[in-house]
Amino acid sequence: MSKLDLNITKILVANRGEIALRIMRSAKEMDIKTVAVFSEADRNALHVRYADEAICIGPAPSNQSYLVGEKIIAACKTTGAQAIHPGYGFLSENAGFAKAVADAGLILIGPTPQAMEIMGNKLSAKAAALKYNIPMVPGTEEAITDISEAKLRAVEVGFPILIKAAAGGGGKGMRIVEKVDDFEEQMHLAVSEATSAFGDGAVFIERYVTSPRHIEIQVLGDTHGNIVHLFERECSIQRRHQKVVEEAPSAVLTPEIREKMGKCAVDVARSVNYVGAGTVEFILDENLDFFFLEMNTRLQVEHPVTEMITGLDLVKEQIKIAKGEVLSFKQEDLKINGHAVELRVYAEDPLNAFLPDIGTLQTYSTPKGNGVRVDDGFEEGMEIPIYYDPMIAKLITYGATRTEAIARMVRAIDEYDITGIQTTLSFGKFVMQHEAFTSGKFDTHFVSKYFNADSLKEDDEREALLAAITGVLLLQKDKGKIVTATQNTAQTSNWTKNRKNYN
Incomplete structure (x- = not known):
């Protein structure tokens, strides 16, 4: 079967929760059947109920279920699914799994194993990007083998410097070194x-950018060599080096910088003949100079904000590309319309260092209305399992302007009713109402600079006091209405008049 006539009538979604549901909904609109896989902990999950078919692939721990590629491929064979959509997380950037899918005669809705392998390592990704002279943060271009030589290079680059793991992410294997005396100890750690x-x-080293912004560019590439970018997302509001708030477009990029970053992102994708949806990530410094960071070879959690400002369905585009279709638009056809903001609603306690919280969703009611989108995988009464990422939902708002999108986010947060667990909703509202965010003058250090538990407690106490005062005033007003109503009733009620007639 050639790349030009691939027929996909059934997709197995190798994921869970909100992203599994989100993929299935787009597939359904394309008249494509879906297969859910689930662990024993997810037997009653919404994505299992929504799919046309569902297969249990093992116990709750992900290393016995969602991370076992052989079980997922076997489920494809059993159900007759021709393609696998991995979503994000789990096996979505696993080159070995991608190769096993291809060897099994199945279609992976994603890039090639070769692209995954190159971009999955920060050093090989940098080497590929350098072919197109993409701006890089000064540092080493190869893995450090000699600590003494690395120390000399660090002095040349200038402190502070950042030691980074070549593989993985999420802040693991990352160390900031302020002075040369600490270099060897931090390197070993x-x-x-x-x-x-x-x-x-x-590991390798880079100059540490002291006030960085995290800007990423969405790219799409088809099997015919066409690659476009879908503009940027601002992802600088983070905790533990992981994103919590994202928006599109960025509040600080000029059209000229946007065009340059977009071209660089396309070139990075072209360096590995990229196919499918991917994201090229950059650091932007205080002078608005940008540097290549890495490439994520999958759909991103925050892809909805790009969908809102472009009007495209990225999952549908992924499926069309996997079928061998040519991109139906060119770069010049794309433009930014309005502004979108996303808050990741995690089952975490912002007052306790964002530690995960588990329990039962005693109340779960989502916000509605114009410009509000909720991507979730839970309903009232369900439990938040301990085995997986604690994200409950993604709350996305859209407006004609950034100000309108932020105002809608505040309103939506207020309408989102969750009890039984702690969530990041209150933190999201704190961000939306903070001057640094509303002015656009923030960086990846927002949490450490501005947020602490006391500030959120003060906001909560202030709201509770206002609610109590409002409640008392309303009660007093209602009591007055009751007295008046009783008096009026006694004077004019037909029941009262008729009672007199009977006495």
Whole structure:
């Protein structure tokens, strides 16, 4: 079967929760059947109920279910699904799994194993990007093998410097070194952590950008060599090096910088003949100079904000590309319309260092109305399992302007009713109402600079006091109405008049 006539009538979604549902809904609109896979912990999950078919692939721990590629491929064979959509997380960037899918005669809705392998390692990704002279943060271009030489290079680059693991992400294997005396100790710690987390102790160094913004560019590439970018997403509001708030477009990019970053992102994708949806990530410094960071070879959690400002369905585009179709639009056809903001609603306690919280969703009611989108995988009464990422939902708002999108987000947060667990909703409202965010003058250090538990407690106490005062005033007003109503009733009620007649 050639790349030009692939027929996909059934897709197995190798994921869970909100992203599994989100993929299935787009597939349904394309008249494509879906297969859900689930662990024993997810037997009653919404994505299992929504799919046309569902297969249990093992116990709750992901290393016995969602991370076992052989079970997923076997489920495809059993159900007759021709393609697999991996979503994000789990096996979505696993080159070995991608190769096993191809060897099994199945279609992976994603890039080639070769592209995954190159971009899955930060050093090989940098080497590929350098072919197109993409701007890089000064540092080493190869894994450090000699600590003494690395120390000399660090002095050349200038402190502070950042030690980074070549494999993986999420802040693991990453160390900021302020002075040369600390270099060797921090190097050993970074190597140890990288080895433990990724099975790969390779690390490299970069100049540490002191006030960085995290800007990423969405790209799409088809099997015919066409690659376009779908503009940027601002992802600088983070905790533990992981995103919590994203928006599109960025509040600080000029049209000229946007065009340059977009071209660089397309070139990075072209360096590995990229196919499918991917994201090229950059660091932007205080002078608005940008540097290549890495490429994520999958659909991103925050892809809805790009969909809102472009009007495209990225999952549908992924499926069309996997079928061998040519992109139906060119770069010049794309433009930014309005503004979108996303809050990741995690089952975490912002007052307790964002530690995960588990329990039962005693109340779960989502916001509605114009410009509000909720991508979730839960309903009232369901439990938040301990085995997986604690994200409950993605709350997305859209407006004609950034100000309108933010105002809608505040309104939507207020309308989102969740009890039984702690969530990041209150943190999201704190962000939306903070001057640094509304002015656009923030960076990846927003949480450490501005947020602490006391500030959120003060906001909560202020709201509780206002609610109490409002409640008392309303009660007093209602009592007055009751007295008046009783008096009026006694004077004019037909029941009262008729009672007199009977006495």
